[in-house]
Amino acid sequence: MDNNNLRYDLKIIASWIEPGSRILGLGCGEGELLYYLKKEKNVTERGIEIKESKVAACIEKGLSVLQGDINEEVEDYPDDAFDYAICSQTLQQVYEPSRLIQSMMRVAKKGVVSFPNFGHYKVRLQLLLKGRAPVTKELPYEWYNTPNIRVLSFNDFGNFANSMGFKILKKAAINTKNNNQDGNMVNYLPNLFATYGMVLLGKEQI
Amino acid sequence: MSEYIDHDPSGATVGIIEKQYFTFAQPPDLLPLESGSSIGPVTVCYETCGTLNQDKSNVILVLHALSGDAHVAGYYHAQDPKPGWWDIMVGPGKAMDTDRYYIICSNILGSCMGSTGPSSVDPDTDKAFATDFPMITIGDMVQCQKALMDHLGIEKILCAIGGSVGGMQVLEWCVRYPEMIASAIPIATTTRHSALAIAFNEVARQAIMADPNWNQGHYYGKEKPDMGLAIARMIGHITYLSDEAMRLKFGRKLQNRSALSFEFGAEFQVESYLQYQGNKFIERFDANSFLYITKAADYFDLARDYGKGSLVKAFTKANTKFLVVSFTSDWLYPTYQSKEMVKAMKKNDLDVSFCEIDAQWGHDAFLLPNPRFSSLVKGFLKGACHGQ
Numbered sequence: 358m359d360n361n362n363l364r365y366d367l368k369i370i371a372s373w374i375e376p377g378s379r380i381l382g383l384g385c386g387e388g389e390l391l392y393y394l395k396k397e398k399n400v401t402e403r404g405i406e407i408k409e410s411k412v413a414a415c416i417e418k419g420l421s422v423l424q425g426d427i428n429e430e431v432e433d434y435p436d437d438a439f440d441y442a443i444c445s446q447t448l449q450q451v452y453e454p455s456r457l458i459q460s461m462m463r464v465a466k467k468g469v470v471s472f473p474n475f476g477h478y479k480v481r482l483q484l485l486l487k488g489r490a491p492v493t494k495e496l497p498y499e500w501y502n503t504p505n506i507r508v509l510s511f512n513d514f515g516n517f518a519n520s521m522g523f524k525i526l527k528k529a530a531i532n533t534k535n536n537n538q539d540g541n542m543v544n545y546l547p548n549l550f551a552t553y554g555m556v557l558l559g560k561e562q563i
Numbered sequence: 564m565s566e567y568i569d570h571d572p573s574g575a576t577v578g579i580i581e582k583q584y585f586t587f588a589q590p591p592d593l594l595p596l597e598s599g600s601s602i603g604p605v606t607v608c609y610e611t612c613g614t615l616n617q618d619k620s621n622v623i624l625v626l627h628a629l630s631g632d633a634h635v636a637g638y639y640h641a642q643d644p645k646p647g648w649w650d651i652m653v654g655p656g657k658a659m660d661t662d663r664y665y666i667i668c669s670n671i672l673g674s675c676m677g678s679t680g681p682s683s684v685d686p687d688t689d690k691a692f693a694t695d696f697p698m699i700t701i702g703d704m705v706q707c708q709k710a711l712m713d714h715l716g717i718e719k720i721l722c723a724i725g726g727s728v729g730g731m732q733v734l735e736w737c738v739r740y741p742e743m744i745a746s747a748i749p750i751a752t753t754t755r756h757s758a759l760a761i762a763f764n765e766v767a768r769q770a771i772m773a774d775p776n777w778n779q780g781h782y783y784g785k786e787k788p789d790m791g792l793a794i795a796r797m798i799g800h801i802t803y804l805s806d807e808a809m810r811l812k813f814g815r816k817l818q819n820r821s822a823l824s825f826e827f828g829a830e831f832q833v834e835s836y837l838q839y840q841g842n843k844f845i846e847r848f849d850a851n852s853f854l855y856i857t858k859a860a861d862y863f864d865l866a867r868d869y870g871k872g873s874l875v876k877a878f879t880k881a882n883t884k885f886l887v888v889s890f891t892s893d894w895l896y897p898t899y900q901s902k903e904m905v906k907a908m909k910k911n912d913l914d915v916s917f918c919e920i921d922a923q924w925g926h927d928a929f930l931l932p933n934p935r936f937s938s939l940v941k942g943f944l945k946g947a948c949h950g951q
Contacts, residue, residue: 403914409935412918416886416939419946423887423905423917433909 363393365533365540366553370445370469373527373557374398378440381405381465383427383457384447388415395420403439405430428453431460439465446553448472449505455521462523462560471555474530476510476548495533495552511547511554518558527557575654576646577612577661580637582677584608587710590686594706600697604686607711608677609633609669612653613661615717622717623659623944624708625649625668626725626732629799629856630848632676635668636661651932658940663948664721669711671704671732673856675849678707682783682849694780699855701728701863705735712743719743722947724940726750726929727896728856731863734904738869738880746884746947748940750929751893753900754865754874754907760895763802764857767795771850780851792850793841800840805892805925809833865904874907881908885915886943888936890928916943 363371367390374380376398382391385404388411394400404422406412415422423430428451431442442465444457449472451457461468473495474480483491490500498505509517511530518525530547531554533540543551588594588603595601610633615621625635627648636653638646653659653666670678673696681696688695712720723733723744730752737747753760774791776782804812817823818835829835870877885908889901898919908915920936922928929936 409919409921412916413920413935413939416916416918417942419942419949421884421914421916423909423915424919425902425917430909433906435910435912438912 362538363389364537366471366531366537366555367393367445369529369531369555370443370471371398373469374400374441376400379403379438381431381434381439381442381461382422383431383442383444383461384450385411385415385420385422385443385445387411388418388420388422390443390445391415391420391422392418427451428457428460431457431464434464436463437466441465441467441469443469445469445471445555446473449507449509451507454507455517458518458521458523458558462558466560467526468523468558469555470514470558471553472509472514473505474511474548474551474554475508476512477552478549481549493552511551514554514556518556524559524561525556526559529555531555571646571651571654571657573656575656576650577637577654579640580610580612580634580647582608582610582633582639584677585711585714587714594703594710596697596703597700598698602679602697605672605679605707605710606677606683607669607672607679607707609667609711610635610637610647611668612636612666613664615665619717620719620721621664621948622720623664623666624712624720624723624736625653625659625666626708626723626729626736627668627671628725628727628729629860630844630853631670631729632674633668633670633678634676635666648930652937652940658937659724659944660941664944667711667715667717669708671728671856672707673699673704673852673859675852680849681780681851681855691781691783693783693851696851696855698858700859701731701735702739702868704859705732705739708732708736709740709743719745722746722748722944724748724750725752727752727926728860730896731860734865735863737883737885738865738877741880741882744883746886746943748886748888748943749901749904750888751890751896751926753896754877754904755863755867756861757900760802761861763798763895764861767798768854768857770794770798771854774850777850780854782850787845788850789845792845792848792853793838795850795853796844796848797837797841800837802895803925803927805894805923807892807923808925811923812836874903875910878904878907878911878913881911881913883913884947885913886939887915887917888929888939889917889919890922890924890926891919892923893926893928895926 379401382404391402412424442461480491530543530551586606588605593601593603634647636647636650670676685692730749733749771791774788776786777788813833816832866874889898905917
């Protein structure tokens, strides 16, 4: 897999990772990002994924991934065992996001979190004009079957990180297209125009 | 375990394989055992498949389960009706690809399939050891395998792999000789038996010892305790399957009849199956070996032996890349036991992958064809090679 096949949001995350680091991927799916980082940036990877078929796909790629619930499995690692803990497109599905972020920042020096931006104007308009729970390309589920139980916007996460005492070292708001393969940075009113947000967290208090 | 052996439908095979023997611990240099006694000379029966590369870096050590043997793959001769017990996994292009790896499998100490065990002749008396054979442990079996590696000049094992009691040996290797093991795949196994597992083993042992032919173990050259051993095997087979597996395989179906006959014959298919397995087992296995090996499995306790009761501490000795595999329907060594070892490995910052494979065939799932399991092992081995 070369850089061109990597999903656009994962490309941005990959660009934030120092070569040779130790990485923990929480909810790592089929390991696209971990595999890319291992090949291109020579990282030491660990992943946690709950779905058997996805875990198997990771192990078949030669990645070190274990099957389990991220909230439980993250607890077993020693403090600062990793340089980065990455939670990509999963936080919005977690029951206790603050506990998970605390655990991430305990086991790793830095955290990377990415999430769909529920502040996007299309989401807002659907609720405003149709009076219906929003369904978009990025958030394709109905209210009754969505795994996305935490509804947050780009700005929300910033406030949340601040309130937890973590420093935002980097952030990016992006707009994706072509099935998330391509995209662009959103600098103007990101909370309104970005489909996804991503943040690099550090431990120092602001 | 041989009841599953079948030809690989792919037709790929390692071909004709020869049994080999290695004898060591010649008196007075006996092999010291964990129980405090010692034994010698000790013979280890082993087989190899594939080709050892120049720097001896492509060795996979396969460790067999309770009733297995060194015959992991291939055939003994052209008319041999059955291949080795893991032929579906070992061969050209298979998960353990003999075009790339050199596979070694040896029969465990205490067994009856070529290595020294209670049915072997005691050089002091010229009679079978029987129950004068010393008690053995999983650690003692691993010591014998280490002696074989020394004999073959192998200093580094690319991967140690085994299921069930074979998985215990894998774990023992990783803490006893950590510098030798680059990667390890313990499958459907545990770091110590649960009370449930010990209970089943004890009932099986009692069945053998209650057989009048057992005669305190001294039955060689006379009538053997066949009934006891057959019942022991039947108990084993109940634990190797699962509620789901039995429901799918047998349900309440009747054997060769359309209605109940109200008699004590094997009316239900499940009864007939267990009797068949029991009767097949007595043809190839020694009752005393069964007693000794099940006892060794019951004694196995990685936390006690290497961590003063702490599994986390026990794994501080390991320095191995792990792939732990469990099966959803395994109720002999359920997934929670695999998760315990994974947890202890993680706390030691060990490189561990873990997958609970969705399989309905119970504990024995690792012996059955399973594309997911095969591709996991194949991918992990490839990764382990690159990591060297």
